[in-house]
Amino acid sequence: MNSRPPKHLNRQADAVAPNGQESYARHVNPEWAKLANLLQMNLHYTRCTGAELETAEGRTILDFLSGYCVHNTGHNHPYIVQQLIDELQAEGPAMLQSNIVESAGTLAEALCKRAGGKVSKAFFCSSGSEGIEAVIKFSRAFTKRTEIVYATGAFHGLTCGALSLMGDQFWREGFGPMLSGTTEVPFGDLAAIEKAIATRKVAAVVLEPIQGEAGIVVPPPDYLKGVERLCQSHGTLFVLDEVQTGMGRTGKFLAAHHYGVEPDMIVMAKALSGGLVPCAAVLMTDEICNSVYHSLRRAFIHTSTFSENTLAMRAALATLDVLANERLAERAQSIGLELRENLRRALASFEMVKEIRGEGLLCGIEFQAPHTLALRLPFEAFKAINPAMFGQMIVMRMFNDKNILTQICGNNFMVLKVAPPLIISERQIDYFIKSINDVVAMMHSSGTFWSDAIKLGRCAVST
Ligand SMILES: Cc1ncc(COP(=O)(O)O)c(C=O)c1O
Known part of the structure; x- marks a missing residue:
């Protein structure tokens, strides 16, 4: 494509609303705008590459969150970006909904091959929640049963079906009734x-192989194998949600591969398309697919407009190339092991550090209430103001003092998630370990940490 956009087309929306920050607060989500500012994390990012995020103020932030396990291949990986540019410049059919999308076939085959086990068909959609919705419908269609079993602490997404597989009242409040x-x-x-x-009566057991938002909870060694066996003997489908754990994050292509299980269905999203589309x-298995799409009349019985759009398919194919060429799963495995060992060594002497755990580059640092009275008093006072704010204070210190982006887990505020892009360098890992050591040491020894924390907590209450 050589043609330039016609001259009469310019950025009119920008002219109407030049201040995106104000417009966002007025027209999108005022409370998120307030919270992001309160946490002092609302920066203007100008360029993101690899694990580094550059800001307009000249700061370089190290990403140890990866957008909740989206940026496994690093931000704006040049190969994936180029593949997307090529796709756009080819001016092909982005989606016509009237022919076979060849790249969807290629991607489905590549994913099933890498997943191994029983799966040989793929359904594409645009989000993890949408994938879980498909799982609920497909498992009902296949088994002719209606019930679903899920685990405490699970996070499967915020659409009504997915939310019905998450027990935490915080997410459900005001949105009921859930699926029965x-x-x-x-x-x-x-x-x-x-x-x-x-x-x-149970159609499916749906589990994250390693629970993410529950606090990076690694299953007991034979648990998933046991669930698989029980499901087989009771005519129930065994489904793994690999939305966070898939695409090399835990050191294998899927976390299922650590445990030798072959699920009937696997949900993938987030890092699947390089964090860009x-x-x-x-x-799923052939049999499950056939139970849903079993006749010409039902060829479109479950679909979604953007499901097989060529940009998403190209992004996912390019991401698979990068994972394989750069051996990112293997990298996550060895670097993750070293990271946890070094973290354990660095943080062993601190009473508020309970455990460091994880698999590959999906790690969690769990904190606990201190025993020492001088620490216990401010800790309890602070927790009483807002249970999430203790973890958030560590996140803020890491961000403001050390230029490192992290976050606490959504269903367990005492666990700091450590999940950098899989391309993270050893030097960047060393800097992270030194930084978290400094922040945790400050938390154990300095009045400033707690007085700042209490100020923030009060501010959150009064805002
Ligand atoms: C394990 C897991 N499953 C499903 C989802 C939902 O994915 P999405 O936000 O793309 O709908 C998430 C989101 O964080 C997740 O962590």
Whole structure:
């Protein structure tokens, strides 16, 4: 494509609303705008490459969050960007909804091959939540049963079906009623799964192989294998949500590969398309696919407008290339192991550090209430103001003092998530370890940490 855009086309919307910050607060989400400012994290980013985020003020922030496991290949990976530019410049059919999208076929085959096991078909959509919605419908269609089992602490997305598989009242409040026939079981408890599915009314057990927002919870060694066996013997589908754990994040292409299991369905999203274009996939067996799309009349019985758009397909294919060429899963495995060992060594002496855990580059640092009275008093006072603010204070210190972006887990405010892009360098990892050590040391010794924290907590209450 050589033609330039016609001269009469210019950026009119920008002229009407020149201050995006104000417009956002007025027209999108005023409370998020307030919170981002309160946390002093609302910067204007100008350029993001690899694990580095450059700001208009001249700061360089190191990304140890990856947009909640989206940027596995690093920000704006040049190969993926070029593939997208090529796709756009080719002026091909972005989506016509009337022919076969060849790149969707290629991507489905590549994903099923890498996933291995029983899956041989893919359904594409645009978000993890949408993938979970498909899982609910498909497992009902296949089993002719209606109930679904999920785990305590799970995060599967915020659409109504996905939310029905998340027990935390915080997310549900005001949005009920949820889907009926969903049952929560403690993560890691095989007997509870057995009891729940013994009724033979359960269509699927849906689990994250390693729980992300619950606090980077790694399953007991034989748990997933046990769930798989129980599901097989009760005619229930075994579904893994690999939205955060997939695409090399935990040191293998899927976290399922650590545990030797072959799920009936697998949901992938987030890092699937290089962090640049929304894309999600549900991988499934032939039999499940056939139970949904079993006749010409039902060829479109479950679909979505942007599902197989060529930009998303190209982004995902390019991301798979980068994962393989740069051996990013293997990298996550070895660097992650070293990171956790070094973190354990650095933080061992601090009483508020409870545990460091994870797999590959999906790690969590769990904090706990201090025993020492001088620390216990401010800790409890602060927690009483707002339970999330203790973790948020660590996030703020890391961000403002050390220029490192992290976040606490959505369903466990005592766990700091450590999930950098898989291309992170050893030097950047060393800087992270030194920085978190400084912040945790400050938390254990300095009045400033707690007085600042209490000021912030009060401010949050009064805003
Ligand atoms: C494990 C898991 N599943 C599903 C989802 C929902 O994905 P999305 O936000 O793309 O709808 C998330 C989002 O964070 C997630 O972490």
